[in-house]
Amino acid sequence: MNSSASADILYDAIVVGAGPSGCSTALFLARAGHQVLLLDKARLPREKVCGDAVSGKSIGVLRELDLLSQLTKPAHGVINGLMMVAPSGKEVRVPFPNARDLDCAGYCLRRQSTDSILQQAAKSEPTITLIENFAVRSLERDAQGNVCGVSGCDADRATAAPPLNHERTYRARVLVGADGSGSVIARSLSLPPVPPEHTFMAIRGYWSGVAGLSDHIELFFIDQVLPGYLWVFPMGDGTANVGLGILVSDVKKRSKHPNKVLTDAIAQHPQLAARFSNAKLEGSIGAWTIPNGSYVRASSGPGWVLVGDAASLVDPFSGEGVGNALSSGRLAAQAIDAALGKEAGDAPLSASALAHYTSSVESLLRPEMQTSYKLQQASRSKFLLNLFIGKAASKPAFRQMIIDMLGSDEKKEQVADPLFYLKLLLP
Numbered sequence: 001m002n003s004s005a006s007a008d009i010l011y012d013a014i015v016v017g018a019g020p021s022g023c024s025t026a027l028f029l030a031r032a033g034h035q036v037l038l039l040d041k042a043r044l045p046r047e048k049v050c051g052d053a054v055s056g057k058s059i060g061v062l063r064e065l066d067l068l069s070q071l072t073k074p075a076h077g078v079i080n081g082l083m084m085v086a087p088s089g090k091e092v093r094v095p096f097p098n099a100r101d102l103d104c105a106g107y108c109l110r111r112q113s114t115d116s117i118l119q120q121a122a123k124s125e126p127t128i129t130l131i132e133n134f135a136v137r138s139l140e141r142d143a144q145g146n147v148c149g150v151s152g153c154d155a156d157r158a159t160a161a162p163p164l165n166h167e168r169t170y171r172a173r174v175l176v177g178a179d180g181s182g183s184v185i186a187r188s189l190s191l192p193p194v195p196p197e198h199t200f201m202a203i204r205g206y207w208s209g210v211a212g213l214s215d216h217i218e219l220f221f222i223d224q225v226l227p228g229y230l231w232v233f234p235m236g237d238g239t240a241n242v243g244l245g246i247l248v249s250d251v252k253k254r255s256k257h258p259n260k261v262l263t264d265a266i267a268q269h270p271q272l273a274a275r276f277s278n279a280k281l282e283g284s285i286g287a288w289t290i291p292n293g294s295y296v297r298a299s300s301g302p303g304w305v306l307v308g309d310a311a312s313l314v315d316p317f318s319g320e321g322v323g324n325a326l327s328s329g330r331l332a333a334q335a336i337d338a339a340l341g342k343e344a345g346d347a348p349l350s351a352s353a354l355a356h357y358t359s360s361v362e363s364l365l366r367p368e369m370q371t372s373y374k375l376q377q378a379s380r381s382k383f384l385l386n387l388f389i390g391k392a393a394s395k396p397a398f399r400q401m402i403i404d405m406l407g408s409d410e411k412k413e414q415v416a417d418p419l420f421y422l423k424l425l426l427p
């Protein structure tokens, strides 16, 4: 804990959660000259259940934060393409476009490493006060009902009775909920939970000794998880991150536990079984939920904003959330910086000033998530997936169209065009 943390200080912003969304918000705010209190219930660095893929979108924000060169210091896998395997077993490989200024498209590195880079950067900012092991439990409100701070206690004493469980309160002009899926801040604001049809239940483990890993991330569209998929991501340290995601609304309808679906698939799938015959699970399989951007959650109000998973901003097709976590943090910081410039005094920032953040999310992040939702819905159909991947495998022109779609948001929108499906059906 930074010793300057105090209940008497009125911070410009309190950010709850030091994951990618919280660190991004805090860093952009600090670099604009603001005083930030960053709280996390974990002792850092902490583990995070994730697929560990760092895509072009994340790389763009990490470059802006001047942290890109640090990404390749820990063990990492280099990503240059995508392999997709249809339910029929047909497979296709497509190259990814390089990320700007890089000679590859992205990386896979353990989230503990990625997040640690962000957390160390936050720790070295003079205007960020970082408190670890502090669990936020409730919101503070002013006489008008505007959010003006938080209360909580040491996370490792949260179940103890007072005086050991000593509650502390901190105040700020704006509260940023960056506390991930299952956000306590969203719950305390009485926002409805993200519905099960917009949430993936996802699991992952690390396997060593997997044969045939390359610089391609691998997606296997297997029957039991559609419209989700099973992934194999190369970590560059002799292990693969292997996992799958199933919509929460489907989990109950399917009789097998997701861990069993995963272990059965790697033991039996024709394109996986041989590759995993000498593989070993290192540690245990972890699980967490992924709130998708196909659901629109309120993201700002009087004295508060939500970013990252707390705002339900994960790509509904790929399950990629770090990019939008970092991007939403940057957008929130821009809106808060402008609001602090406009509204002097001690009062919580107004809902109308913070609504600029919500408008930015809707205009800059939502369209891609809506397109991805259409892709997710289409990939519930085994027939369409077999046709799509089969055609990409056999027709270079169709494969090129996918490569173009991977590089451009406008081209991705073709999935909403009936002509796209006509092209798919034509030989």
Ligand SMILES: Cc1cc2nc3c(=O)[nH]c(=O)nc-3n(C[C@H](O)[C@H](O)[C@H](O)COP(=O)(O)OP(=O)(O)OC[C@H]3O[C@@H](n4cnc5c(N)ncnc54)[C@H](O)[C@@H]3O)c2cc1C
Pocket (backbone or CB within 6 Å): 016, 017, 018, 019, 020, 021, 022, 039, 040, 041, 042, 046, 048, 049, 050, 051, 052, 053, 054, 055, 134, 135, 136, 137, 178, 179, 180, 181, 184, 202, 203, 204, 243, 287, 288, 289, 290, 307, 308, 309, 310, 314, 319, 320, 321, 322, 323, 325
């Ligand atoms: C299995 C799985 C695979 C995934 N694969 C990928 C992938 O390959 N690539 C990708 O881009 N995304 C992936 N995602 C999504 C990605 O992990 C999230 O979108 C991302 O972590 C969101 O970042 P965040 O900062 O919003 O939240 P988080 O990373 O969850 O951080 C939230 C932080 O808030 C803290 N916190 C929570 N509650 C409190 C509290 N009450 N008080 C104080 N602190 C609190 C937590 O300790 C945590 O540090 C995957 C997710 C899962 C579950």
